[in-house]
Amino acid sequence: MDIKAYLNKKKTVVDRALESLVPAADTVPSTVFEAMRYSLFAGGKRVRPILAIASAEALGANTAGLLPLAASLELIHTYSLIHDDLPAMDNDDFRRGRPTCHKVYGEAMAILAGDGLLNLAFEVLSDPKRTKTLPPARLVAITREIARASGCFGMVGGQVVDMESEGKEIDFPTLEYIHTHKTGALIRASVRVGALYGRASEKRLKQLTRYGEFVGLAFQIADDILDITGTQEEIGKDVGSDLRKGKKTFPAFYGLEESRRRAHEVSDKAVAALEGFDRKADPLRDLARYIVTRVN
């Protein structure tokens, strides 16, 4: 199968869902919707929603009813990017090749756009119009999955430790904590959301969870490598920004070559976790491989 074509196709579907979820930019209070849309439609790859969809597809589920839930993962991802970029946090001026939200709309509006996106995710997850095909108990389980991954035991927690580590010598377990929480938790949750939606058996849920953990790690190692070796065009922000901020990354501990080797090893483990799944899981397999091809 052609993974790039698959990704493009799904991205279109996810973008359409997102378009329908976020009020138009002239809805009162318009500035915040404008700011939310600015960051949401800045060319994101929609990795998390696509992982959710591919995971449900791997179980043979019809994914029409999954789209709003999958899209809510992107709302949460975007909220976290806007808040992480703030001057008080990572102080980043560029994201995906454009000025960051607070650079365009000011700090107050960027904080509120982030808050608005986070709230919107839970509005969507509890909206009977969007979720009517799903039994409420399953919807609650999916909401729980997302809230946990987004909160203090997930993304928020990762960012807290990342902030506290700035300018400090950190050890590898601390880097791992940051990785598994700041990026890993929501990626893992994305795969699990698809699995819960697709009514995975306990065994399949375990396998998909393992897959999600390895893919999250592969994704993060690849990101760390690209911060050093990528072009500005490829990564949409300044090359070497982690390094300049004194942020420890995977290559800082293991060097580029060993990091590349590990990225591939972890990607192989993700594929191996899907043993026994049939060809419907091929998009997940190809996705795991695709994530690390960029680092070669």
Next chain:
Amino acid sequence: MDIKAYLNKKKTVVDRALESLVPAADTVPSTVFEAMRYSLFAGGKRVRPILAIASAEALGANTAGLLPLAASLELIHTYSLIHDDLPAMDNDDFRRGRPTCHKVYGEAMAILAGDGLLNLAFEVLSDPKRTKTLPPARLVAITREIARASGCFGMVGGQVVDMESEGKEIDFPTLEYIHTHKTGALIRASVRVGALYGRASEKRLKQLTRYGEFVGLAFQIADDILDITGTQEEIGKDVGSDLRKGKKTFPAFYGLEESRRRAHEVSDKAVAALEGFDRKADPLRDLARYIVTRVN
């Protein structure tokens, strides 16, 4: 009945629920839990959770299973205070007589503590351990109620328009928009959460919703008056801070006397909305009256 004793008793119950919901301050990542707890346990009156409880009690419901949901309203209220106080927003140094969260923990940690509290509310609302007595469909409806009140069509929206109005001459409809969204929405939702939990009939839900709207307005007018006439000790922040920030308030439009008159009028309307409720609604009635006694 003695409304002060009632409020004290319920506050203790709510505080106990909150204590059990927020991880201890030495849980990793500890700084954020410390910051969350700092703001959460700063002496809040727990108006929103108590309104939810009193509303369910008015319907004769056993409120034990409501406590985590009611407490989640306070988590969301506290998140909004922390973010509103930030330098990029209202830039307040004091809250409830103590330095604001960002003054103690820095801006980054205050943003994350707010994000953490907002996420935690939805973690609680989807936690099967905390909500097992409630049918999932009702839980989803309650979650929806809270998410809507907290997001861009509620609190976030109110703060957006408040920010945009700073230093500008605003008209009364704009002030009303700010009031009904920034404070009113979550107070209205609190009463409705209790009503939904207590399985209110359509008629009762409508009445309680009206009650919630009037109480929210009375609360806000009283707050505006106290900003001028209260002592620093009473209001826990600098007297006249709205005025100095050029924030338009109710008294700025109508003067103190007329504002007082309206506060009482609105409080009476809240009580009148409960026509046909029996004595179990007395705490709601007394609460509506109590809110405006402070402005005499």
